[in-house]
Amino acid sequence: MYNVSMNLQRKGTGVNIFTSTLILLKPGIILSVGFTGFTGMVLANRGIPSLELLLIGLASLLLSAAGAAILNNLLDRRIDTHMNRLSKRVEALQIVGGKTALTLAIIFILTSLFLSFRFINTLNGILTLVAILSYTVLYTLYLKRSSPYGTIIGGLPGALPVLIGYSVVNPEIGIDGIILFLFMILWQPPHFWAIAQKYKEDYKKAGIPVMPVVLGTRYTNIFMVLYSISLLPLSLSLWFFKYCSSYYAIAVIIFGIYFEYVMIHSALTNSNYGKAFGVSILYMLAVMASLVIDISLQNSIFKLYAL
Template sequence: MGNYVALTKPRIIELLLVTTVPVMFLAERGVPSLWLIVATLVGGTLSAGAANTFNCVYDRDIDALMDRTKNRPMVTGEISPRAGVVFGLVLTVVSTAWFVAFVNVASALLSLAAIVLYAVFYTMILKRRTPQNIVWGGVAGCMPTLIGWSAVTGTVGWPAVILFLVIFFWTPPHYWPLSMAFKDDYANAHVPMLPVERGAIAVARQIVAYSWVMVAVSLALVPVADMGWIYLIAALVSGGLFIGEAHRLLHLAKQGAATKVLKPMRLFHFSITYVTLLFLAVAIDPLVHLAI
């Protein structure tokens, strides 16, 4: 059972769920029903698990070439490709049925779209073909914001779209530092991640650009969703720190610093802190609304 759980990439699922529940609080402008939260989290976990399972099955050849992924169950042979596909299909069917039965049809369709976007659009089409793979392929990771909103309202509203865009612009400066740290792994597997195809300076410049746009978009939520001081301060402070980390990376890259000096994983880890703090503020602001 542990190997099947590993296929679903639980750590990634945790991050996806962090962006789901706060949006539900915002959509409700308060605390949604506990059952709806639980039902949405269960459905989201199953859905993300399905997408990640298909990814592990399809990428088993390149995972075998990378130190970071060589011990995954599909690589070691502990789970066969056929069993992996069946497991992914079961999770897809169950997650979709769960959303229809216990949340709503809109969330079910968005959940199914997220699976297809990640398993097909990113994994099968983009990942091995373009250095911009994580940019457009990252759309799948933005879907929890829409799912969280639709779970409460049955529709997709502009605040959810804004938060969707925040995650869209957050994904490259989140993932590219990881790719910089494991550049040799990706190169060995012939995966054209941006750090493999371009130098550290070029990558850092794009990270800085995306970081600025991400913060600007996050501030757009204030007028669109009538956010208060709690969210505004959180967005400004955490966003400012994020931009500072991005510029630190660019500064060191321009100096020709080696990877161990660049410490790209520092930005990677902070990006997780950033999105956690920002979405925590999204949840708290409607509860303790201090009007601007």
């Protein structure tokens, strides 16, 4: 168990309150949420949306992600003390304080919902609320603690930002939005299983029934590879249904093959799970970036021809 008292002689020392708050916000996750939401907006708009929609949509999405992240830290505070890799998060929560963290989370979430329902549309607000509740209640309090398959169903809140972003522009979700949503649903399990393999003992000590702990490394590797392989054809379906050009298709084929190679190699050798985890993040961001660039370029070319 990680001992906070050995690292904090008094509250407010070590890491300052501002830095500690940033740690609790999980900035890496928030940035990923923001980028996938932005990709959903671009997909729905067939180009970069207006500045007003972009700013309001991203503000609501990022605030909801920030609030949910802080709540997750509060709900998992006892579990996190058993995990060495989360020692900074444990320390940060001690510095900020539980009451302050809870107050911030409530302010962020209420502001997010106000922006969504008041300035965007009802669907956007509902999707935002579902994302918050499915992450903090369904996944954090139940699925994470009860089943090795919790990650599969628990991928819902991580995939919803795509639809939340899409609904900022278009409250009627199209097939393209559904495809991107499914891509995120299928991307998250192998992404998480890679880190769960690397920190299997930490999860075991914390009593979290992740797949490597309950079902073993070999079983997890099989699932990790199968899910990874499914992502390439799914990403290509956006090209197949003519939502993107051949340039997008070429890009995602290259990224997809490399991603699958890393995941398969990691599974076959029972090693480099940390690398597989990192590559999975880069792969997802690369697919999203390829989509944004391709649609933006198509839109620009269309406007040039229209002149």
